[in-house]
Amino acid sequence: MAVTGAVLVLFLIGHMLGNLKIFLGADSFNGYAEWLRTAGEPALPGRTMLTITEIVLVVAVVLHMWSAVSLARRAARARPVKYAARRRSQASGYATHVMRYGGIVIALFVVWHLLDMTLGVVNPEGHAATPYDRMVAGFAPSRWWVTAFYVIALVMVGLHLRHGVWSAFQTLGLARGRSHRPLRALAGVVALVLVVGFLAAPVAVMIGVIK
């Protein structure tokens, strides 16, 4: 859970920084998208780096889901008889509470996101357009419901990271003694920065800052 989650968080940080290039203009953003495909050339054939990244991400996602399912199954086996009284949370952690449902929402979101921005299937501009045009068309004011879905999904990502990042520090044995509180705060900062960073572009397109 922790190791695969760490891989995905590192990816998210890179992904967010790439997205923010849209504020530098169409050429910068499209050039960056092109670089992702040609990085390492001519020493490596085209798409080598991108394909390696894709394989690592797919493996990380699959192992992350497998860990989550096996933890849930172990939990079900460990408590065959449920409590009659509704178990009330004493730890007051909404982020913790939504980890499993949130994970499913995020998985569905990733499917939509790939269809929208990578494959262009559900994007008005389609696959042939430049990444910049796809982004601007995808979050056009008339498609506000798409932007709304992105906002909901990203808030879920934020909650997932709020608990997940801290939980990874804990699982890897780092959040002990004096580093416990700072690492817990760091998880909150990482979650907040990623959510704000990712929401900046869709919201900017929707309100017309980026055309």
Add this chain to the structure above:
Amino acid sequence: MNLTLKIWRQDGPEDRGRMVTYQVEDVSPDMSFLEMLDVLNERLTLAGEEPVAFDHDCREGICGMCGMVINGVAHGEQRATTTCQLHMRHFKDGDTVTIEPWRAAPFPVIKDLVVDRSAFDRIIQAGGFISVPAGSAPDAHSIPVPKNAADAAFDAATCIGCGACVAACPNGSASLFTAAKITHLGLLPQGQPERASRAKAMVEQMDAEGFGGCTNTGECTAVCPKGIPLDAIAQMNADYLKASPTS
């Protein structure tokens, strides 16, 4: 005050069990929760019925014997309190109180509210000790212990092994209990030689008993009568990761 109790009754390990409703009258707010159950049991005994079985011993909050899930919360909603130290002044006249045993596959119900916590003993047997030559006690201060290590080890050592952490954990994990023991011994100089192998043996025993995995929900530390902090689990994970896979 008068209360309605819904109590889990189970005749033995093989019985399916059921919730039974009882009325108790004239409960004093100064009674402890267990004394309130004593009142109920005296009445049941006089009526020729089987009293409700529950574990208890010191009734001072230090032995770890008592424990029941009260209205869905292990040891009740009062923080850092064992069931025996929970007083009836925290309840209101006319309240309905649901009382259930710890629920976990490794804690089978023996009768009513009494569960078998031998799984904890087996986790301790797996490595919750230090191997020293027996004999006369060593000279005082022959092994210097840093003050901060002594304090942290003592905080972890306050675990009374009641099992509330398991009862409260949505995953049925025993991580807080096991972590408290590993932290207690691992922070002291005497615990160093076996530190990694201890963590590995105890964690493996915990898994073998059928406890769930830790997802760091923090429910355990919230109900722990001794307030064992969650970073004990980070300490356990750190020690476990240091153990070589073959040791």
